[in-house]
Amino acid sequence: MASAANSCPYLVVHRNNDFSSSRFPSNSTTSFSNSKPKGFSIRCQSSTNTDETKTTKPTNLLDNASNLLTNFLSGGKIGSMPTAEGAVSDLFGKPLFFSLYDWFLEHGSVYKLAFGPKAFVVISDPIVARHILRENAFSYDKGVLADILEPIMGKGLIPADLDTWKLRRRVIAPGFHALYLEAMAKMFTDCSLRMTTKFEKLLDLEASRGGTKIELELESEFSSLALDIIGLGVFNYDFGSVTKESPIIKAVYGTLFEAEHRSTFYVPYWKIPLANWLVPRQRKFQTDLKVINDCLDGLIRNAKETREEADVEKLQQRDYLNTKDASLLRFLVDMRGIDADDRQLRDDLMTMLIAGHETTAAVLTWAVFLLAQHPSKMRKAQAEIDTVLGQGRTTIEAIKKLEYLRLIVVESLRLYPQPPLLIRRSLKPDQLPGGYRGNKDGYSIPAGTDIFVSVYNLHRSPYFWDNPDDFEPERFQRQKASDGIEGWAGFDPSRSPGALYPNEIISDFAFLPFGGGPRKCVGDQFALMESTIALAMLLQKFDVNLKGPPESVELVTGATIHTKNGMWCQLQKRQSNYP
Numbered sequence: 001m002a003s004a005a006n007s008c009p010y011l012v013v014h015r016n017n018d019f020s021s022s023r024f025p026s027n028s029t030t031s032f033s034n035s036k037p038k039g040f041s042i043r044c045q046s047s048t049n050t051d052e053t054k055t056t057k058p059t060n061l062l063d064n065a066s067n068l069l070t071n072f073l074s075g076g077k078i079g080s081m082p083t084a085e086g087a088v089s090d091l092f093g094k095p096l097f098f099s100l101y102d103w104f105l106e107h108g109s110v111y112k113l114a115f116g117p118k119a120f121v122v123i124s125d126p127i128v129a130r131h132i133l134r135e136n137a138f139s140y141d142k143g144v145l146a147d148i149l150e151p152i153m154g155k156g157l158i159p160a161d162l163d164t165w166k167l168r169r170r171v172i173a174p175g176f177h178a179l180y181l182e183a184m185a186k187m188f189t190d191c192s193l194r195m196t197t198k199f200e201k202l203l204d205l206e207a208s209r210g211g212t213k214i215e216l217e218l219e220s221e222f223s224s225l226a227l228d229i230i231g232l233g234v235f236n237y238d239f240g241s242v243t244k245e246s247p248i249i250k251a252v253y254g255t256l257f258e259a260e261h262r263s264t265f266y267v268p269y270w271k272i273p274l275a276n277w278l279v280p281r282q283r284k285f286q287t288d289l290k291v292i293n294d295c296l297d298g299l300i301r302n303a304k305e306t307r308e309e310a311d312v313e314k315l316q317q318r319d320y321l322n323t324k325d326a327s328l329l330r331f332l333v334d335m336r337g338i339d340a341d342d343r344q345l346r347d348d349l350m351t352m353l354i355a356g357h358e359t360t361a362a363v364l365t366w367a368v369f370l371l372a373q374h375p376s377k378m379r380k381a382q383a384e385i386d387t388v389l390g391q392g393r394t395t396i397e398a399i400k401k402l403e404y405l406r407l408i409v410v411e412s413l414r415l416y417p418q419p420p421l422l423i424r425r426s427l428k429p430d431q432l433p434g435g436y437r438g439n440k441d442g443y444s445i446p447a448g449t450d451i452f453v454s455v456y457n458l459h460r461s462p463y464f465w466d467n468p469d470d471f472e473p474e475r476f477q478r479q480k481a482s483d484g485i486e487g488w489a490g491f492d493p494s495r496s497p498g499a500l501y502p503n504e505i506i507s508d509f510a511f512l513p514f515g516g517g518p519r520k521c522v523g524d525q526f527a528l529m530e531s532t533i534a535l536a537m538l539l540q541k542f543d544v545n546l547k548g549p550p551e552s553v554e555l556v557t558g559a560t561i562h563t564k565n566g567m568w569c570q571l572q573k574r575q576s577n578y579p
């Protein structure tokens with residue numbers, strides 16, 4: 001490794017461009033030999049080997065047709081940017097972001113990806129990401145993402161038009177204030193306890209049969225936990241899904257499943273006239289949506305009937321720990337001077353239900369997946385939990401002391417960002433910066449350019465991270481300078497004083513787990529605390545192993561990165577306490 005590595009161990013700039021061997025080292029926990037793409041076809045237009053075709057699998061008829069369309073329709077629209085041509089077959093059978101990573105190493109951190117008649121610009125550089133997400137944020141909207149989510153989330157924050165977004169963001173963001181988060185920490189603990197009590201009962205049953213271990217599909221368990229938490233935190237509704245099934249829970253999963261399907265399907269079948277009546281999955285989706293909407297409408301009606309109007313400042317000082325309803329809905333309805341109609345409130349709630357559920361479940365899944373492969377790090381986390389909590393409950397004060405566990409959460413988010421891609425569309429022509437190693441004059445893009453900011457690539461960039469594929473929570477403890485990368489400020493915790501978790505400000509957009517700029521996640525602190533508490537409560541009581549080899553946990557992606565067939569684990573009661 002070049003000298004930069006020695007002077008910058010936190011975020012290292014490699015001068016050496018050959019990362020092919022270090023990307024998936026044999027002992028890397030993130031090497032998925034069975035789910036990694038085995039072969040694809042790339043035609044590189046920008047390299048000196050123009051038109052060299054690296055083919056490890058014969059391109060099929062569809063791919064050829066797609067390439068032809070690309071050349072005719074979109075090849076030259078985005079100027080002189082390096083171009084990767086995706087084969088249509090790249091869209092099937094493997095997560096797209098794996099291919100985006102390979103093309104990033106090949107073409108650089110700003111490249112154009114052409115799929116048939118469609119072209120996307122793929123960004124894997126913090127300087128360019130910062131330009132799009134923060135410095136020039138209002139020149140972009142959510143593009144295809146809004147098209148997909150609008151039928152589900154309406155005018156909720158994620159797909160909303162700019163005017164609605166400005167109005168609602170101003171109202172919703174103050175809802176995540178300090179006393180709310182404190183009350184939420186208590187609720188996270190109660191819900192996590194419900195989950196761990198369930199596991200203890202299963203283990204007791206097993207013990208009565210002479211066994212010491214149970215096998216559980218933990219991803220589903222985390223999904224239930226996250227659903228219960230988001231229901232209570234956002235609209236004070238207890239799904240109780242850790243312990244039971246219900247029509248509303250089924251409807252929520254049906255809707256999430258459809259949202260996911262739409263985000264990976266490349267034809268907007270839901271826009272086809274009469275599809276709601278003619279296509280069975282559309283009919284089911286409409287039925288699920290109605291079940292959820294009826295439930296949310298009931299909760300909104302009830303909140304409005306019991307409204308106690310107050311100014312924002314007063315609302316932020318309520319005794320949330322001792323009120324029956326500390327939810328965000330209560331806050332939104334009670335806010336003086338804001339009379340959101342029921343439809344808008346429902347869209348807000350639905351957006352947060354979807355945005356805050358699967359994302360958090362995924363963080364917990366991948367954190368356990370990584371820890372199970374690093375027993376010494378699991379023991380280190382358990383030792384910290386024993387010291388800070390003993391057999392006690394998690395609180396905000398405890399979270400402040402659980403430093404290693406917090407770093408495990410963010411390191412899991414670095415390796416498995418949720419979502420792995422941020423989607424934007426330019427509303428007007430723009431001049432993108434070249435980024436590190438890019439064209440020094442930058443790249444001009446026309447209005448209507450579709451953009452993927454690949455958080456996955458950024459988080460695993462060999463230019464900004466040392467051993468980018470390795471699970472090293474400790475990396476965040478080492479603060480370092482930018483080491484001469486022009487336009488990038490390096491990693492400096494003093495830029496975000498008091499932050500409990502590393503963020504995009506500290507890393508100057510090299511670490512973007514919650515996005516950045518005005519559209520940054522409103523629920524970031526909620527989610528981070530939730531994940532830290534759930535993990536603490538789990539590891540306080542149990543040792544966890546994967547049931548099979550890590551390679552058996554196949555990975556797929558929609559809005560989030562999750563497993564193909566669940567994450568089967570073995571759980572047993574903790575064998576030892578660590579002083």
Ligand code: HEM
Pocket residue numbers: 157158169234351352355356357359360363417418419422423512513514515516518519520521522523524526527528
């Ligand atoms: C670990 C869990 C979570 C992760 C990784 C996550 C990640 C993100 C990211 C990356 C964005 C930015 C999207 C973009 O720029 O296109 C976002 C936006 C958003 N998130 Fe989260 N999120 C999480 C949990 C939550 C929770 C718990 C809530 C609500 C309680 C929430 C509500 C939202 C909303 C409303 C937006 C849209 C913000 C806006 O456009 O103004 N998220 N989230």
